Amino acid sequence: MLKEEILKEFQKIVGDENIDDGEVTTNTYAYNWCVEFVNYLANKDPIPFSSIPKAIILPSTTEEVQKIVQLCNKYDIQFKAQSTGLGPWNQPSTDNCVILDLRRMNKIVKIDVKNLYVVVEPYVSGAQIQVEVMKFGLNIHMPGAGPMASALASHTSMCGPGFTSPQTGHSARNVLGTEWVLPTGKILRLGSLGLKKESDWYSGDGPGPSLRGIMRGWVGTKSGLGVFTRVAMKLFPYPCNTKYIAKGHSPLYDFHLPDFIRAYLLDCRNFKHLEKSLLRIEEEEIAFICSHMSSFAVMAIFSYSLESLMDKIAIGSMKKPLVIVIAARTKREFDYKQKVMNLIMDELNLTNIIGSKYEPKSLFYAECLRANLGYHGFIATGGFQSAKGQCDTAALCLNTERKNIPLKQKYIEKGVIANDFGEGAWMTSYESGHYFHMEVPTLFDQTNAESVKGIAEYMEESNQMDLVKHLGTPFFIEGDELHDEWGPHLMNYHIWLRKIKETFDPNGISDPGFYISSKKGDV
Template sequence: MLEDKIYAALKNIVGPENISRDPAILETYAYQWCNEVDNTLKGREPSRFGQRPEAVVLPGSAEEVQAIVRLCNEHDIKFKALSTGQGAWAGVTVPRAIQIDLRRMNRILEINVQNRYAVIEPYVTNAQLQAELVKHGLIHNAQGGGPQTSPLASHTSFVGPSFTSSHTGFSGRNLLGAEWVLPTGDIVRVGSFNYSGEWFSGDGPAFSLRGVFRGGYGAYGGLGVFTQCAIRLFSLPIPKDWKWEIKGTVPDYEWNLPPYWKMFVLNFADWDTFTEAFYEVNDQDMSMMAMASSAEGLATMFTNTREAALEAIFAGLLVKTQRYFVVMVTAHTEREFDYRTKFLQAILKKYGGQDLIEEGVVTAQPMHYAEGLRNSLGNHAFRFTSCFQSTHGGLDTIAMSVKIGIVNQPIKQKYIEKHVIGDDRGEGIWITGYEGGHMAHLEVPTVYDPSSPESCRGYAYYQDECNKADISNALGIPFFIVGDAFHDSYGPNVMDYPRWLRKIKAAFDPKGVSDPGHYVSSKPREGST
């Protein structure tokens, strides 16, 4: 238990109303989505409860965060920062640790329309930011975690694909600077803001601190606390005087569609023609959204309830769907819209494809455009069992993403036949392209029953086998390789990179107080290199 004098010191920093060690409150922080998988892979029971923090504190400023971190250094207490929180990676992982809940820091500090960037605090949500951006005809990369999650967390500390990534890119590439409370308690302002007060570049002179603190996937809270950041914004094609009209409630709501917006579902006979067509659409920057899934995924995207999705699947969607990707065209003018739609028609003709919307196989209602724009389509997958998780997730070429899907199918099918994960014939994938098709991301969403220990274990063992397949087939590093044991299993195959992560950890966190459980500790595990 946290000593009374330390608890009192924390209370003096944030005020008595912004701290608690009530066991009932602390348990809510220990209860996280996917803890059951994390626990299973670590040889524990598949429980949704992880490590309970010894206290939770809610700072209201970077200075209060700094004071908390310095106190942790003084008394050898570990800490883990949390913004909106989603998944096991949000919680503490070790005893004698406190949770720093950043929900009081929820302001949009600046929207710079001319230079297309926004400055935000940790508890700003995608929905909150997007509601302000659309007033200016702008959009940000709202990660696939959904409208309720934190874009600061995605841009500074976590993975960042979204349903609009073909237009808005990858969160880690859109970071234009950050205010960073180091594990020592020092405050660093990364990028041009530190020199000029303007957020136009994420790096200053010398080596890239962005590369140090986040790299491709982020440090999952293992390298201090980010208290604000600037992110790149993108054009959203809507008329300047456009008025949004929304009627009804979720899941059945109506939304007035802006002019020059249209969805297509481009369906091809095999992976080869799919890959070539996907390359061309991404290369020409033709869409707000270009992403692929399975027939089951298509059913969840273009329906509003579980019953409707199942009805669509068994009404012939499985037979009529082959290798497809969804495209959402948006344009500023009629001429631009005509050009883009004619380009897609030419792609269909060139590669022998069909538009499943034109064929009447699926119907895109106005709300489905809204769900895509809000990056809420992924949440539709929760309708089947209230839970899913993804394997793989490497960042590489489109061709490599397709290869991951092909390698995964027989592995997934094996666990489907054991009746421990949802049956999507092993075809359930999600692919999106970035930056003109130069990069792509594939993950394999998989539904399981979180109330069934057998299903939780089955999914965890499936994930472990996928991780091993990524090594043996040289498919890249999955995005949920976190913690010493997992990094050490990959290190010998990838230039011993954990050695460099540990050098970074030791340099920036000499006392090891920033919870290392989903990053790395500064010292190698026994038996590792």
């Protein structure tokens, strides 16, 4: 709870009804997905509750956010901002922290059709944006977290790979003008948005160096360096016609397929052939989705319940599956893309299982277009998290996957994580195969302490393997301990990152739990 006089000051900013420091609310906000294994890794009880926030504050404007941050500085209280709030990164890392729940900042500020971008506030989901921009034949990049997640959070603060990344790239690379409340309470407007006259959102870089470089990296700062209140993000062509007709009831809606869309499920048999196939297909720039998954994961993306997962054993026998979806706006484009796929399948001796051995439900195509395949990861056990998160070439990603299998099998044999034969993986191309991402979805039981410990230990050991074998940097290297461990192996980056934190957050007010603190001795 807050001291009464401090509570009153916050109330003056947002109104009495938009702040609560009562136990019921603050305890509820202490819960989140995957907090249990974060706790375990921090030598705490493996329970799904973080530190309890001192209060929950719901600002509705940038100016209110600014005043809250200034007040936090005045009273030396940390803040943690969240929008749609998925995962432990939204949780306070200490007891001296308030949560800024940005759900009242929920507007699509601008759709600029001619300059192909959209400007949104934090509590606008990818799905909401997509519905609006589809009216103009456009699409938005959505991360693997899914269409329900905040687009602003993904673009400014979190990770960024998504199922449609071959055509829509990575969140971090789609950012334009950005409004950012720094930890000191100053408002920074990046790029063309910082112009005193006629400011606009079309560019986030300059004048001179691009401050996007300190705003985020391959992953974001997770509210460790201020609050992002509005962001412009690039729009992409919608891959086919925009009629989106779904009938029936959840979860098995009947989706009316657009004219020109087709899925391919190919078994590339071994890693070498898989790499060749990925590169060959992506060079042709035809894929809307180009994802390699383990056979178990492929079973999952075609399933809508545990029962239906179990009846896809035929798919489960695939060695190295590759899922390709092509979509087109015109018949000419569609014919050409199908011809290319036929040519490549001939060349590489691949067969499309879809149409011959298996026919997915129409809903699968709806979920492709809506970037909603990630949630299938929860079907088997209800608990799911990804290890790894490498991003460079296809070869690196596949090497990492290959080397990870025996490690994962060790934990499967212990009975602490679900049995996917150690092969669980998701890999996507970005930007027509210019680079690739891989992660290792791992299924566990979050209600079972042994399973929670198991996945935590597996992830730790997996990180170690990547470090020692030079397999790149996983995406959950965050917080002081991991930065201090990895920094010396990566050009001492932690020293520079810490200098940025110290410079832009001199009072350490922006919760550094999933970023870096300035209070260590390196600086």
